[in-house]
Amino acid sequence: MENGIHYRTCHLCEAMCGVAIEVKEGRIASVKGDADDPFSRGHICPKAVALQDLHDDPDRLKRPLLRTGNGWEETDWETALDFVAERLHRVRSEYGRNAIGTYQGNPNVHNHGAMIAGLPFLRALGTQNRFSATSNDQLPHMLANLEMFGHQVLFPVPDIDHTELMICIGANPMASNGSLMSVPDFRGRLKALQSRGGHLVVIDPRRTETAQQADDFHFIRPGSDALLLMGMVYTLFEEHLVDLGPAQHWTRDLDLVRLACAAYPPEAVSRHTGIEATTIRILARRLAKTRRAVLYGRMGTSTQPFGGLSTWLIYLLNILTGKLDATGGLMFTQPAVDLVALGAMSGQSGHFGKRRSRVKGLPEFGGEYPSSTMADEILTPGDGQIRAFVTIAGNPVLSSPNGTRLEKAFEQLDFMVSVDYYLNETTRHADVILPPTHALERSHYDLIFNMMAVRNVAKFSDALFKPAADARHDWQILLELAHRLERLCNGGRLGLRKELGWRTFKKLGPDAMLDVALRSGPYGQPVGAIRPALQPAVDLMEAVLPDRHPLRHLTRLSPLDRRWQDLPKGLSLAALRDNPHGVDLGPLRPSLPDRLYTRDGKINLAPRRYLDDLARLHAFLRAKPSNDLLLIGRRHVRSNNSWMHNSQRLVKGRSRCTLLIHPDDAARFQLVDGDDAQVATDAGQIVIPVEVTGDVMPGVVSIPHGWGHNREGIGWKVAEAHAGASINDVIRDDQVDPVSGTSVLNGQPVKVRARKHQDMRQRA
Template sequence: MENGIHYRTCHLCEAMCGVAIEMRDGHIASVRGDRDDPFSHGHICPKAVALKDIHNDPDRLTRPLQRTAEGWKELDWDCALDLVARRLHQVRTEHGRNAVGVYLGNPNVHNHGALVANLPFLRALGTQNRFSATSNDQLPHMLANLEMFGHQLLFPIPDIDHTELLICIGANPLASNGSLMSVPDLKGRLKALKARGGELVVIDPRRTETARQADAFHFIRPGSDALLLMAMVNVLFAENRVDLGAAQHWTRDLELVRLACLPYTPEAVAQQTGIEPVIIRDLAHRLATTQRAVLYGRIGTSTQSFGGLATWLIYLLNILTGKLDATGGLMFTQPAVDLVTLGALSGQRGHVGRRTSRVRGLPEFGGEYPASTMAEEMLTPGNGRIRAFVTIAGNPVLSSPGGQRLDEGLAQLDFMVSIDYYLNETTRHADIILPPTSALERSHYDVIFNMLSVRNVAKYSEPLFQPDDNARHDWQIMLELAHRLERLKRGGSLGLRRELGWRALKRIGPDGLLDLALRTGPYGQPVGRLQPLLQPAVDLIEAVLPERHPLKHLTGLSPLDRRWQDLPKGLSLAALRDQPHGLDLGPLRPSLPDRLYTRDRQVHLAPRRYLEDLPRLYQRLSEPVGGHLQLIGRRHLRSNNSWMHNSQRLVKGPERCTLMIHPRDASLAGLANGDQAEVTSEAGRIVLPVEITEDIMPGVVSVPHGWGHTRAGTTQRVAQAHAGASINDVIRDNQVDPVSGTSVLNGQAVTVTRHANEQRRRA
């Protein structure tokens, strides 16, 4: 790459911050914020320096590896791809297609190439045993999108730049840089909120980084959020404060909501939530009476025993107070690549419960089973047992509940392959590791996070480095494997048209399809027939893809209707290349009811799925409070799940993998600051240092997510030197929210004691 400044989007979290990378003599000299980026305006967080660290990481794998009796050995690509395809096909042939399982990790959604290749690869695998990080994260939001708005990807986004009141529950956006709210420089945006007379209210079991900036903060007991939210709904109806605004014309079942909330008065829920009735009423009043206000919840409200109900109620409260599709409230994006419309055209709006998992009978969502079922599907004998496994950019041993059981399950597989450039706690079990290029060696466009952005933007980044001739992008790896698997399934021959289709798909690649999506998307131009050289290739690709595949409908899209005629036109890949800082496509705008995809074009306020779960919530009112410590996770600005701990600059400084505990609970356990504490549950035990703080609610303890680099056989040396402990080793995988199938990662019961070595040291 030439010397000088090159502009990209940081891909390390959801915020999409623009970066200016200075190159000297083929090396990265500096990484700074891009002041001309129309979205981030020069802001970056400390993680941006890891762009250089990850690319230059000496522990990053660059060649295929095979496990042998003598250790790992390198393979050439064709040999490795042929071997993987043969072994996966062999397991399918001998034990059935569902004997193969696959897990997709979080980095896939930051990568438009992986998104393009995932679908044909999954189709070639043909298994129903599909898993991803979704059910450890945002699944309740996708379920609410589907049930209420008719499309699993139609996320309502807080219009934070125009709101006057932001109520944050179970979310810490100053550490996460948003999350289902792509928002660079949140601190600056919160300052702007207060400068225009607005307020921030935070509700959480921990006084988080975001809570420290709040005008008001309230502790809440883990897992009781749905009770608080239902009591707020109760107040709105009891005091005649329900006002749907424009939404009254396209909503249904309001009376069912009124009846459902009757038992949940503020007085009834106060003990369970730990929040006084007067505060609950005040929260409801302020949401109802502030014209531009929004209620926002995330991981804390999603990954708990009532995650489905809590997320539904967050949406519902915004609707009941007239904040849906209103400036300063919850609004919908109109991204340049519109997967919502593409999915609707292909009939892929989402689905739930078409089948259930083999062992526990949990429902699938969007074709995926809950991640909490992976270990049992590997360890439980019987027809359909997972005997081969594929991981793609994921480390579920550290990021999914029951990490020790999953370790056991992966160790007894017949075959495992990982598409990953680290030998980590999960990939150490693989027979073959296929390492893709680094993110800086491929182009970048944020397909997913532009759908979650607080402003409509578009930006394309060229590769910063030219990959080695012997390197492969992840999309190339997946397409090559898919092509080989399809050949094996059909006896070695696909026929001329299908062979040409595979060649065309590989040749056009994700950038060619991105260009087509941009041209035919909301800000493109009517193109009639495509360019003469492109149309035949698209026709061939369609022969490879299934009938209902979203990519087959790119040529059926057209620019936005007259509502959007004032916005820029002619968007294409070439146009974005000419704008290296990115394009601002405007603020979020009202788009309902036209953007609804329910059959009756109405917002469904009271889906049966949620109403049927209310008896379980009502039972919670009579359960005893206290008696055990409840465990919650936490996020740090310098960390992102399990894969950013091999950068010395991000892990240096005070130890962050600590047990946060309230002084009262520490005293009861005989713990002092810096002691080693033992945290135990039915799932296992971990040991980590104590951090006593009044920032945590009494009866609650917190351990950060993504640590635990203590397992043998990994090669991430920096991470091993700052190993920490894995919270998922003490989180049971048999606890899920029955409505959504989401793992209960917050609120599980644990016991905390002084570690035996600590007791001996004190003695």
């Protein structure tokens, strides 16, 4: 790599911050914010600086590892790939295709090559036992997208740059840089909001980093968000504040919503939420009466017992107050590569509940089962039992509920392979580890997070460092395995056409496919002299072809569609290479009803599955509030996933893996700041230092996720020295939101006691 400054996008979270990486003598000398990046404008968080640590990490694996009787041994790629394909094929042949399970971790969505190659790999495996981090994160949002807008990845995002009121519930963008809302420099954008006279309101069981910057803050009891939101909907109807604006022409079933909220006046929901009825009414009025306002919810409202209902109600409140598809409200992006439109064109807008998991009968979503049932499918004998497993850039032992049980499940597999460049808490159970190149050794384009950005942008970066001659990108690993599996499935041979197809795919790689998508998208080509010649034909197809005809879909994706005539044109891979800081494609703008993918072209305000779940919510309302301590997670700006804990600069300083507890609860359980506490549930128990603080509401305790590096046999020296405790060792895996199948990570009851009491009994 040439010495000098190189411009890239940080891939460590959703914010897509631009970085300027200085290289001297073939090594990274510094990582700074790129002041000329049109999206992040020079902002970076501490994680970006750690790109150097992760790239230079001596614990990062470079060659395939094979488990032997003498421990781990390095082997060559051809041997490793042949061995993995043969073992997977053997399990599939003996027990059936569903005897193989797969898990894809969060880093895959930051990697366009892995995303593209993952599809043929999963097809080659043929298994229905697919899992991912999605069900521990965002399924309620995807379900609401599918049910209300007709497409599972049509995410509306806050137009934060133009709003006058932002209400955050169960979200902490100061730490996350946005989640399902790519927003670099949230602090700067918040200051701009407040400087133009706007306000931020935060509702959370913890006074988060975001709450500390808010104009108003309200504690809320974990798991009661749906009741608060229903109280706000009730207020809108009672006080005649419902005003859908232009959306009144493309929505349906408003009367069903009016009936559904009738049992939830603010006075009835107040005792469960911990928020006064007067405050609930004020929140509803402010949302309705502020011209540019938005309501935004995230992990706290998603990964809880009523995650499905809460997310539906958040969307619903934005719609009922005329804030959907309105400047300063909740809007849709128009990305350069429109995966929503591409998916819809091929009939892939999403599906839910087409089949149920073998053991617990949980619904699939988009072809994946909830991750909370992975251990069930491995441990429970019978037809369809998982006997081999593939993990791709994931560490579910630390990121999925009941990690201890999941470890036991992995230990009994016939075979396991991990595509990962770390020997971590999950991959230590594998028989083979296939380490891909590091992110700085491959090209980068954000296919997913550009779909959730608060401004339309596009940026491409070539590899910063040339990988070693014997290295493999993750997309190459997945394609090689898929090719081998297909050949084994066909008796060792493929037809000439298929063989040429595989060779072409491997030769061209994901960047060539990206270039085609950019050129044929709304900002792409053809331009100039070609456009006038083609435009009449496009107009004719629009006039005579049925609305759902494939050719009409194709033209609507292209830069020739008249809806895109005022957008910048000429986008391609070459154009992005000529603009290494990125390209600004403009602010979010109204796009409905053209952006809807429902059958009747209208927003479904009252999907049946949500109405059916109201009986469960009403039973919760009638029940007496629990006195249990309720557990919630938390996020820190220097941490995202477990693999970031092997950077010294990200874990240095005071330990962040602590149990936050209110002073009243600390006194009740005889806990002292700095002492160890035992936290226990039916899933297990952990020991963790106590941090007494008024920043959590009484009756609530908080533990961060991603820690627990105290397992034997991992290869993370820095992480082991800052092991912490895993919150997922005490989160039960039998607790899911029945509407969406999402793991309940927030709001589970726990028992807490001082560790010294246990020690005294053991000594006695």
